Amino acid sequence: MTTVADVLAWQPELLTTASTAVTTAHTSLDQKLSDGVTKVNDIDWKGHGGEQARARMEEERTKGSAVSDALMKLGKALSDQVGNLDTAKSAVQTAVDTPRNATGPADCPGFEVDEEKVQVSAAKRIAWWGTQHLSQADLDKKTLEENHTAAQDELTLTTALAQAVGVAQAAIDAVNKAKTEVDTAYQGLGDPTAVGSAAKWPSDTGNTNGHNSSTGGTTSHGSGEIHGPVGTANTTSGGPPSTTPSGDVKEWIEQAKKILIEMGYPPESIDENAIATIIEHESGGNPNAINNWDSNAAAGHPSKGLMQTIDSTFNAYAAPGHTDIWNPVDNIVAATRYSIANYGSLGAVPGVAAVNNHQGYVGY
Known part of the structure; x- marks a missing residue:
């Protein structure tokens, strides 16, 4: 007051x-x-x-x-x-x-x-x-x-x-x-070497139109911050699928919450509004989002999926039987477990706390 x-x-x-x-x-x-x-x-x-x-x-x-x-x-x-x-x-x-x-x-x-x-x-x-x-x-x-x-x-x-x-x-x-x-x-500045730039520097590969045609996908709506420790992932998920899964963000969150509760997480610890806030700012609700321009991407570990995790972080926090980073429910489960383990609660995730205090979102 x-x-x-x-x-x-x-x-x-x-x-x-x-x-x-x-x-x-x-x-x-x-x-x-x-x-x-x-x-x-x-x-x-x-x-x-x-x-x-x-x-x-x-x-x-x-x-x-x-x-x-x-x-x-x-x-x-x-x-x-x-x-x-x-x-x-x-x-x-x-x-x-x-x-x-x-x-x-x-x-x-x-x-x-x-x-x-x-x-x-x-x-x-x-x-x-x-x-x-x-x-x-x-x-x-x-x-x-x-x-x-x-x-x-x-x-x-x-x-x-x-x-x-x-x-x-x-x-x-x-x-x-x-x-x-x-x-x-x-x-919007992106990375000078990011895929999808309208006019890239000419390369020595003979690709004279200046575009890297070997990689597709979208740029993340999120912050581009490092998401979790970069290490040797158990598996590498590759690029995004060509189709979009059925359902919407609300449904995916509800399904993920049910899985987390079954794993022993208290229902009150799974703040659906906080998860929705992270999703909105990280991927705009696109489960096939991939960040090809930040420091993770430059190191070969682009952030992927609905809550923009890198492969090694996803693999470390994925629930048994839910190991597809491009599956929006699996992505929510892993990212939520990572957030609670590293910040104590979803409400303490920097971006969520900032938005709740009427400030700009920051990456987690």
Whole structure:
């Protein structure tokens, strides 16, 4: 729960510093992309190789520009929130200071403000009026007036705090949305040697169209992080099948949960929402997804399947009788066992914890 002290400790100016840094990165990236295109175009490189090099540079500029544009939006999102947070913080500060500095006779105390409980009390002021030799009627009148003022000030403080919480959440949502766009654009860069690039460097194999025609498959929707220890797998699953299994993500999760319970896992430990979150961000629900561009792929261990595991990790955590990495149910079972074994629970998986805290997903 956000308290008055929390709001008064805000430092919105730090967002200005962050915005400046992000905007500088955006400007620098734009300049480097432009310089790269210029330098490649200036090379006296004729023939197919030169055409391929120039086409590839244009492709990279397009991808890089998407990152640059996303950075620009993130910088604006950060700077736009500074004024909103400053205004909200000032309103809370005023709502605290006004009753404490309430006017009255020279030695009359101000109202008491309990920041933790968000309460304003007129008790000390009423006690002071009790020492002023007033008639009972006048004292009753002053008591009523002071309590009324305290109630109004308390409502003002409560409202200011609630509005500050709303402003803070809106700022978090805006910045996270912009950050997600940066993450998405960055993932779109891929690997310079990844399969499926529109214009690859020409090779010495005689494949003059610049495409590696020996490998197919899709690029993972996930983070490209290392999933588990890379070791010698018991089996290598190869590329994705040509057909898609029947069913949908919800059904596959339910089937996997039943298998895990039969293996002795407590039902409450199998968080179906957490599994769905991982699937959404890792493969987009595609059981035939394969990541051909990250560090695992470069080492010969691409992440595969619905929850993007590498062969060695899948083999280590696959359940008996469920050893097909391309089978979505088998993939869920192995990945869930890996997640619980390494993070303690599915809710503690970094990407799940980040999403639950309104942050961008990170690979597991």
